[in-house]
Amino acid sequence: MRGFLPDCDIRVPGSLAEALGLLSAEPGVWTPFAGGTDLMVVYNAGRLKATRFLDLSRLAELRGIAEEGASLAFGSLTSFSEIREHRAVHQHFPNLVKSARATGALAIQNRGTLGGNIVNASPAADTPPSLLAYGAELELVSLRGRRRVAYDRFHLGYKQMDLAPDELVARILVPMPEGRSFHYFRKVGTRQAQAISKVCLAAHARVADGCVAELRIGLGSVAPAPVRARNAEAALIGKPVAELPLLAARAALLGDMSPIDDIRASAHYRSVVTQNVLGHMLRELASV
Amino acid sequence: MADRITLVMNLNGEERSVQVHPFARLLDVLREDLRLTGTKEGCGEGECGACTVLVDGQVVNSCLVPAIQVQGAEVITVEGLARGGELSPLQAAFVAHNGAQCGFCTPGMLVAATDLLHRCPHPTDDEVRDGLAGNLCRCTGYSKILDAVQTVANGGSSK
Numbered sequence: 435m436r437g438f439l440p441d442c443d444i445r446v447p448g449s450l451a452e453a454l455g456l457l458s459a460e461p462g463v464w465t466p467f468a469g470g471t472d473l474m475v476v477y478n479a480g481r482l483k484a485t486r487f488l489d490l491s492r493l494a495e496l497r498g499i500a501e502e503g504a505s506l507a508f509g510s511l512t513s514f515s516e517i518r519e520h521r522a523v524h525q526h527f528p529n530l531v532k533s534a535r536a537t538g539a540l541a542i543q544n545r546g547t548l549g550g551n552i553v554n555a556s557p558a559a560d561t562p563p564s565l566l567a568y569g570a571e572l573e574l575v576s577l578r579g580r581r582r583v584a585y586d587r588f589h590l591g592y593k594q595m596d597l598a599p600d601e602l603v604a605r606i607l608v609p610m611p612e613g614r615s616f617h618y619f620r621k622v623g624t625r626q627a628q629a630i631s632k633v634c635l636a637a638h639a640r641v642a643d644g645c646v647a648e649l650r651i652g653l654g655s656v657a658p659a660p661v662r663a664r665n666a667e668a669a670l671i672g673k674p675v676a677e678l679p680l681l682a683a684r685a686a687l688l689g690d691m692s693p694i695d696d697i698r699a700s701a702h703y704r705s706v707v708t709q710n711v712l713g714h715m716l717r718e719l720a721s722v
Numbered sequence: 723m724a725d726r727i728t729l730v731m732n733l734n735g736e737e738r739s740v741q742v743h744p745f746a747r748l749l750d751v752l753r754e755d756l757r758l759t760g761t762k763e764g765c766g767e768g769e770c771g772a773c774t775v776l777v778d779g780q781v782v783n784s785c786l787v788p789a790i791q792v793q794g795a796e797v798i799t800v801e802g803l804a805r806g807g808e809l810s811p812l813q814a815a816f817v818a819h820n821g822a823q824c825g826f827c828t829p830g831m832l833v834a835a836t837d838l839l840h841r842c843p844h845p846t847d848d849e850v851r852d853g854l855a856g857n858l859c860r861c862t863g864y865s866k867i868l869d870a871v872q873t874v875a876n877g878g879s880s881k
Contacts (some may be wrong), residue, residue: 539856
């Protein structure tokens with residue numbers, strides 16, 4: 435049974451300052467609401483505890499994709515469709531385009547936002563692995579000011595984040611890769627659209643002098659939150675792309691995951707398939 | 723409890739105004755307050771696409787949209803596709819190709835396909851599948867739907 439409509443309230447602040455004022459005056463009372471593609475699902479199922487919502491969708495301050503120095507800055511209200519269609523995102527961050535295409539289907543992509551995908555904090559969300567692979571940084575805003583936090587330190591546990599009740603994610607800053615760059619994104623789901631990931635892996639590497647100079651790997655659906663595969667990265671950084679240590683990297687990857695059994699896949703399946711996807715990624719990296 | 727709001731939107735080309743709860747689902751406003759029952763509720767969680775409508779030219783799942791977010795918007799439902807009693811070319815093609823079986827997914831399919839051909843007038847089969855990937859047909863009549871969309875895209879007769 436759906437949530438009880440008469441219990442609900444939704445406010446439309448006229449400005450970011452007004453929104454932050456309300457969050458500051460009554461911390462924890464107002465739930466930020468953007469595209470609604472996660473919150474409304476829980477509401478429709480009658481499992482949403484929150485009843486008071488702050489509609490951020492009209493705040494121009496949280497919109498837009500723009501170059502800022504050596505980064506591309508995404509307003510937190512950037513929709514998946516906007517990511518799919520933006521020329522600079524295609525040019526610099528093909529994994530983000532693939533992540534956006536892999537999220538729901540078009541009607542979800544038109545409404546769902548990058549900021550919402552982050553703060554909904556589902557371990558199975560598809561843009562976080564790409565943001566981890568690209569070394570993204572979040573800009574958080576409150577009446578107290580703005581601060582930045584590295585995205586790979588933002589998720590602290592299942593649905594736990596370095597985000598105070600009076601703070602909003604304002605922007606997502608992603609450094610634009612330099613030099614010879616390798617991008618890899620793979621989602622394993624039941625079908626291409628509308629499927630929640632069983633396993634998701636995104637990687638970005640820079641190759642120099644025939645060796646892996648930089649590498650970040652982001653994983654989805656294999657831990658309580660999106661995580662970096664730091665052990666696997668360490669096993670590969672500095673190695674020649676012609677002789678990548680596949681077995682060592684697969685073994686190291688086990689230390690990066692803590693998968694569970696659920697309705698979508700078993701923990702065993704997730705472990706083995708994530709290792710296999712890593713193997714596929716390394717074969718592509720070797721052929722760059 | 724929130725006060726009701728006066729929701730004003732351009733609905734299928736007409737200015738409409740209705741008193742609703744600001745968090746009421748657009749789907750319920752259409753069906754229960756405005757008696758536009760062409761838009762269907764399937765899953766109620768954005769998976770099936772039966773409730774697909776256009777808001778400001780974009781396909782959305784109306785079960786996931788609170789009324790207040792369409793304040794001042796242009797909304798098109800399946801009832802807005804026909805003009806002057808004439809089926810749209812897509813609707814006619816769905817009829818000609820038996821693109822509807824039980825019919826429950828059809829309004830959402832038609833709205834999504836209308837949007838697809840607007841954005842991409844000559845889609846490949848893969849582009850049609852991508853454009854309609856969020857619309858499930860549990861009769862599994864996908865090939866007839868694909869035929870209907872491609873017939874219109876190719877400018878062929880739907881009769």
